[in-house]
Amino acid sequence: MDPTVSTLLQSKPNSSLFEEEATNETIVNQFVQPTWQVTLWAIAYALIVMISVIGNVTVIWIILAHKRMRTVTNYLIVNLAFSDASMAVFNTVFNFVYAIHNDWYFGVGFCRFINSFPITAIFSSICSMTAIAIDRYMAIIHPLKPRLSSTITKVMIAVIWLVAFSLTFPQCYYAKTIVYDTRTICLVDWPGDFGGKHQLTYQIAVIILIYLLPLLVMLVTYSIVGVTLWGGEIPGASSEHYQNQIQAKRKVVKMMIVVVVTFALCWLPFHVYFMLGSFNSDIYKQKYIQQVYLAIFWLAMSSTMYNPIIYYCLNQRFRSGFRRAFRWCPFVTVTEEDKHELQHTKTFRMTRSYRTETTSVVNQNSVDQEETTSKLIKA
Numbered sequence: 001m002d003p004t005v006s007t008l009l010q011s012k013p014n015s016s017l018f019e020e021e022a023t024n025e026t027i028v029n030q031f032v033q034p035t036w037q038v039t040l041w042a043i044a045y046a047l048i049v050m051i052s053v054i055g056n057v058t059v060i061w062i063i064l065a066h067k068r069m070r071t072v073t074n075y076l077i078v079n080l081a082f083s084d085a086s087m088a089v090f091n092t093v094f095n096f097v098y099a100i101h102n103d104w105y106f107g108v109g110f111c112r113f114i115n116s117f118p119i120t121a122i123f124s125s126i127c128s129m130t131a132i133a134i135d136r137y138m139a140i141i142h143p144l145k146p147r148l149s150s151t152i153t154k155v156m157i158a159v160i161w162l163v164a165f166s167l168t169f170p171q172c173y174y175a176k177t178i179v180y181d182t183r184t185i186c187l188v189d190w191p192g193d194f195g196g197k198h199q200l201t202y203q204i205a206v207i208i209l210i211y212l213l214p215l216l217v218m219l220v221t222y223s224i225v226g227v228t229l230w231g232g233e234i235p236g237a238s239s240e241h242y243q244n245q246i247q248a249k250r251k252v253v254k255m256m257i258v259v260v261v262t263f264a265l266c267w268l269p270f271h272v273y274f275m276l277g278s279f280n281s282d283i284y285k286q287k288y289i290q291q292v293y294l295a296i297f298w299l300a301m302s303s304t305m306y307n308p309i310i311y312y313c314l315n316q317r318f319r320s321g322f323r324r325a326f327r328w329c330p331f332v333t334v335t336e337e338d339k340h341e342l343q344h345t346k347t348f349r350m351t352r353s354y355r356t357e358t359t360s361v362v363n364q365n366s367v368d369q370e371e372t373t374s375k376l377i378k379a
Contacts, residue, residue: 033290038100041294045096048301052088055308056081062321066342069317073132073252075153077311079160080128083121084304091118092301099294103183108176111186116165116172119206122267123164126214129260131156136253137221140228167209170202200278207271211264218260225253255314259307266303269296317341 033041059081063069094114098104104111138145148156174188190199229250273296277283286292311318320338327334 033100041096041100041298044298045092045301048298048305049088049092051308052092052305053085055305056085056088058322058325059308059311059318060085061325062318062342066321068342069321070150072135072148072150072153075150075157076128076132076135079157080125080307083125083128084307087118087121087125088301088304090114091121092304095297096294098186099290099297101183102185102290104177104186105184106186108186111177112172112175114186115175115188116168119168119171119210120161120164123167123210124160126210126263127160127164128157129256129263130214130217131160132256133218133221133225133260136249136256137225140225140249140253167206203274203278207275211267211271215260215264222253222257222260226257229253251315255310258310258314262306262310263303266306267300270300 060078063074063078091114094106094110106114135148139147171188174190176187176189178185178187188199190202229246273293283289308322312322313319320334320341323332323334323338324342326332
């Protein structure tokens with residue numbers, strides 16, 4: 001499977017179609033769209049790129065620029081944000097240009113890159129989500145076991161990217177361009193006929209690795225975490241401070257569940273489309289297929305812009321970070337609470353909470369002593 005818009009008109013079924021067309025007519029490009037359609041699609045895709053890049057770059061700044069935000073979960077969110085921003089810049093822009101008229105302008109080198117990098121970015125994104133789910137599971141279900149350190153987390157992120165690049169090597173190796181009289185196409189020229197063993201095996205393997213298996217892992221881990229946080233006794237103490245921590249964990253888990261569900265829904269039509277095409281290549285020859293694919297591809301690529309919005313809506317610290325990042329806007333006001341959320345460390349708040357509880361106990365003891373002394377005097 002090739003999660004790029006180029007697959008619509010450049011993979012084997014279409015290359016065969018183009019080869020047949022090339023023998024009959026090479027004057028008219030049947031995929032040329034009227035100007036008004038191109039304009040509407042360009043606006044729709046431009047919104048994805050703009051919101052995704054601005055939002056995800058801001059998320060990265062919020063985490064890296066504030067010490068309090070540099071946690072294991074947030075380092076993985078940085079990797080997720082980088083993957084999404086990269087996907088928006090490279091995959092969305094260049095493949096949209098290709099899909100509009102099915103004419104590849106960027107050379108064979110970039111053809112190889114664009115057929116491999118999107119899978120790399122998607123794999124990195126969903127592996128980051130899976131790692132966050134496992135980290136939340138360990139933190140809540142097994143709180144006494146050792147947690148991942150920031151160093152190990154960074155190494156894990158590097159390994160994720162290394163595995164992702166290895167996974168996409170076949171796409172890069174078999175990618176090439178074919179030049180016709182009226183256009184150039186970029187395709188992955190798998191050995192054997194379309195739907196043969198090599199391509200179909202690879203497509204199924206990729207869908208399992210970058211979609212089905214990670215979602216299954218997250219479904220299991222978040223289900224267990226959800227039952228523990230909302231439906232049963234929580235292991236650990238029952239102090240007020242601990243309950244506050246539980247509330248914070250619930251918010252983080254809720255936020256990440258929304259992120260995962262959004263990702264799954266956005267990419268589901270895309271994967272269904274390519275699996276159907278693997279078994280029935282005739283769908284690529286339909287007159288309406290270009291518009292259908294542009295819509296499916298838009299939905300899949302829009303997954304890169306939702307996460308910053310979700311963070312802003314469901315997390316106070318990210319909300320404060322966005323306000324600080326856009327404080328130059330006339331309608332944005334940064335409060336003292338926003339500064340407190342990002343500048344003070346967790347240790348400081350815990351210490352302060354402990355002192356408050358201790359002071360309350362001391363004061364209560366003093367009151368009890370005074371009441372006892374008063375009763376003795378009256379007696």
